[in-house]
Amino acid sequence: MDQAPPAIALVALEKRFGNLHVLRGIDLAIAHGEVVCLIGPSGSGKSTLLRCVNRLEQPTGGRILINGENICAPDCDLDRVRTKIGMVFQQFNLFPHLCVLDNLTIAQCKVLKRSPAIAERKARAVLARVDLLEKIHEYPSRLSGGQQQRVAIARALAMDPEMMLFDEATSALDPELIGEVLDVIRSLAEDGMTMLVVTHEMGFARRVADQVVFMDGGLIVEQGHPDSVLGNPQHERTQRFLRRMSAR
Amino acid sequence: MTLTRRRRAELIRYAIYAATLALVTWAVAATDWTRLRESFLDGDIFLRLFPDILVRAARNTLIFTFLGFTGGLALGLLLALMRLSPVRPYRWAAALYIEVFRGLPALITIVLIGFVLPIALHVRVPGTYGPGSLALAIVTGAYLAETIRAGIEAVPRGQMEAARSLGMSHGRAMVSIVIPQAFRVILPPLTNELVLLLKDTSLLFVLGTTDQTIELTKFGRDAVSDTFNGTPLIAVALVYLVITLPLTRAVAWLERRQKQAVR
Ligand SMILES: Nc1ncnc2c1ncn2[C@@H]1O[C@H](COP(=O)(O)OP(=O)(O)O)[C@@H](O)[C@H]1O
Ligand SMILES: [Mg+2]
Numbered sequence: 099m100d101q102a103p104p105a106i107a108l109v110a111l112e113k114r115f116g117n118l119h120v121l122r123g124i125d126l127a128i129a130h131g132e133v134v135c136l137i138g139p140s141g142s143g144k145s146t147l148l149r150c151v152n153r154l155e156q157p158t159g160g161r162i163l164i165n166g167e168n169i170c171a172p173d174c175d176l177d178r179v180r181t182k183i184g185m186v187f188q189q190f191n192l193f194p195h196l197c198v199l200d201n202l203t204i205a206q207c208k209v210l211k212r213s214p215a216i217a218e219r220k221a222r223a224v225l226a227r228v229d230l231l232e233k234i235h236e237y238p239s240r241l242s243g244g245q246q247q248r249v250a251i252a253r254a255l256a257m258d259p260e261m262m263l264f265d266e267a268t269s270a271l272d273p274e275l276i277g278e279v280l281d282v283i284r285s286l287a288e289d290g291m292t293m294l295v296v297t298h299e300m301g302f303a304r305r306v307a308d309q310v311v312f313m314d315g316g317l318i319v320e321q322g323h324p325d326s327v328l329g330n331p332q333h334e335r336t337q338r339f340l341r342r343m344s345a346r
Numbered sequence: 347m348t349l350t351r352r353r354r355a356e357l358i359r360y361a362i363y364a365a366t367l368a369l370v371t372w373a374v375a376a377t378d379w380t381r382l383r384e385s386f387l388d389g390d391i392f393l394r395l396f397p398d399i400l401v402r403a404a405r406n407t408l409i410f411t412f413l414g415f416t417g418g419l420a421l422g423l424l425l426a427l428m429r430l431s432p433v434r435p436y437r438w439a440a441a442l443y444i445e446v447f448r449g450l451p452a453l454i455t456i457v458l459i460g461f462v463l464p465i466a467l468h469v470r471v472p473g474t475y476g477p478g479s480l481a482l483a484i485v486t487g488a489y490l491a492e493t494i495r496a497g498i499e500a501v502p503r504g505q506m507e508a509a510r511s512l513g514m515s516h517g518r519a520m521v522s523i524v525i526p527q528a529f530r531v532i533l534p535p536l537t538n539e540l541v542l543l544l545k546d547t548s549l550l551f552v553l554g555t556t557d558q559t560i561e562l563t564k565f566g567r568d569a570v571s572d573t574f575n576g577t578p579l580i581a582v583a584l585v586y587l588v589i590t591l592p593l594t595r596a597v598a599w600l601e602r603r604q605k606q607a608v609r
Contacts, residue, residue: 154507181513191508195526204522205512250508257512 103166105130105261105292106151112159113146120146122316123160128261128309131290135303135324138313139339144296147313148263151294152183165260181209184254184262188269190246192238198225198249199234202256210257217256224252228282244275251282261292268299300343304328312336386576395569395581402557403565404585410478410547410561415540417483422490427520429495440491447488453549456481460553474558478550486543493535497528534604537597541590562586 106128113121120143128134136144149155151162153169153176162169169179193201202221206212212220225231228248238246247267254262264283268276280302287293287306297303303310303324310327312320312335320327320336331337349357428440447455459481464470471477501524509519529536548563555564566582 152511154510177513177515180511183511185508185511187504187508189502189504191502191504193505193508193523193527195530205509205514208518208522209513253512 102130103163104128105132105165106294107163107166108147108151108160109163110160111147111150111157111162113143113150113155114158120316121150121157124313124316124318126311126318126321128292128294130292132308133287133291133293133295133306134309134311135307136294136296136311136313137298137300137303137339138319139342142313143316144313145265148185148265148294148296151263152180152185154185177209181205181257182260184251184257184259186247186250186254186262186264186267188266190238190243190250190270192246192250192253194238197235197237198230198241201238201249202253205253206256220256220258221252224255225249227255227285228252242275243271244278247271247279248282251279251286255286261294262286264293264295264297266296266298268297298343300328300340312339314339384575386580388573388575388577391569391573391575391577392581395578399562399565399578399581399585403560403562403582404589406475406559407544407547407561408589409475410482410550411540411544413475413479414482414486414547415543417479418486418490418539418543421483421487422494423525425487425491426494426498429491430498444488444491447485448492450485452482452485452546453552455485456549457552459484474556478547478553478559481550481553482543482546485546486539489539489542490536493532493539494528497532498524500531501527531604534597534601537593537600541593541597544590544593545586 104127106126108124108126111121111124111126112119124147126134136147138144146155150157151164153162157170160170164179164182167179168174169176193204196204199218199221202224203212203214203217206217206220207214222231222234225234228251230245230248230252233241233245233249238249241249247270251267267283268279271279276299280299283293283295284302284306295303295307305324307324309321310324311318312327312331312333314335320331320333326332327336328340331340425440425444428436429444431437456478459471460477471480473479498520505523505527506516506519509523510516514522547561550559550561551564551567553559555561560568562582562585566578569578570576
């Protein structure tokens with residue numbers, strides 16, 4: 099018997115926007131329960147990589163395997179695959195015309211066909227987990243940035259995803275609100291959620307990641323245990339990037 | 347030369363007030379009130395217009411407006427989605443439709459639907475209000491399509507992406523997430539279109555009117571020729587304002603509220 103396939107496997111993944119070659123052949127495997135932090139300078143293709151994993155971007159080459167299933171195959175049911183992959187965006191992207199409860203139930207009801215009562219029970223459970231149960235009837239515009247991002251995480255969790263993608267989830271937040279969001283992400287990691295996290299929070303990456311991946315110019319330059327990539331980087335570009343980050 | 351800027355602006359403003367006042371005074375004084383009252387403000391004629399002017403004419407105007415707008419909204423939404431479709435022929439067809447019917451005077455479109463269509467294709471639009479409402483829907487749909495498209499495009503792309511990332515299909519995300527937000531943005535221009543449509547119902551006389559379909563303007567003009575007096579036109583104008591003023595006030599209120607709304 100083969101061992102179980104990784105949760106996420108990228109094989110020679112390429113993405114071009116016209117002439118712009120943004121991902122130049124990425125190979126990466128993420129095991130179940132593993133937390134991978136993706137770091138790298140702005141414009142290196144981190145968001146594009148993440149958005150390929152749930153096919154918000156269409157790769158121009160290579161393969162993406164989710165639990166061993168090639169989701170670039172023409173007959174792949176993307177809507178079904180996406181329900182298994184939660185995504186959290188830099189700009190939160192909560193639905194402003196819906197209150198918190200409806201933000202959390204609409205996809206449960208319309209996609210997973212859960213009954214309103216079951217969806218609401220689930221919504222309450224995940225809201226309690228991000229410590230925002232008292233905001234259940236508020237509209238997103240009345241919440242702070244940190245609260246909005248925690249609701250966005252709860253919205254993804256309400257779908258019972260098998261894995262989560264975070265694209266600079268704290269970059270749009272005021273510094274004093276970053277901690278509350280990182281705490282939620284860390285608690286997910288402790289519960290064994292499979293996660294691919296794009297972040298500029300090096301301290302967080304060092305404490306939470308099982309694997310750190312440094313990208314530059316559409317390629318993986320260096321990857322491995324956080325202590326080695328962040329503590330003892332081998333490549334000159336990694337060293338330069340980390341120096342710049344710590345100088346901030 | 348010693349005038350400050352503010353002082354000069356103040357003087358100019360007073361001059362404008364004075365000129366306006368003079369103009370109004372002159373107009374009031376120069377008006378032949380007796381003739382005006384005889385020709386346009388005849389109380390007996392005015393009262394005799396009721397209740398017909400309301401229960402028939404205004405009612406029909408409102409029915410045509412409602413049917414035309416509902417149809418136009420459905421058509422406009424369809425055309426807007428076609429314009430935004432990745433399928434090129436859909437985009438072309440919608441663009442052609444929109445350009446043609448925005449480019450034609452509404453009167454011509456109404457004549458085309460009312461007369462040319464039956465002769466050319468042997469189809470007669472059924473229903474008392476059918477032909478008129480359809481013609482208005484076709485014209486309004488072309489205008490609403492562009493308004494709705496702008497509204498959909500004003501919804502940030504992240505909304506669609508968030509919905510898709512939760513497993514919603516494109517259509518589901520449009521219906522549940524994007525279109526409700528688009529309509530909030532375009533509520534003021536939408537209401538403006540409604541007012542324009544209401545006034546365009548006055549063009550339906552070209553289709554010929556029966557007692558059942560007579561709308562306000564035609565009703566007023568008929569009454570003018572019956573009575574040899576302009577009073578019915580004044581009455582009709584008042585009825586139009588009674589209908590449109592609340593609408594335009596509502597638009598202003600919506601726009602104010604939207605400016606205050608924090609996103
Ligand atoms: N939709 C797009 N069309 C064209 N170019 C894009 C698009 N999205 C991203 N890019 C380009 O791809 C490169 C990588 O972008 P991105 O993945 O957002 O980098 P990062 O998240 O690491 O900052 C950038 O040069 C960006 O301008
Ligand atoms: Mg990015």
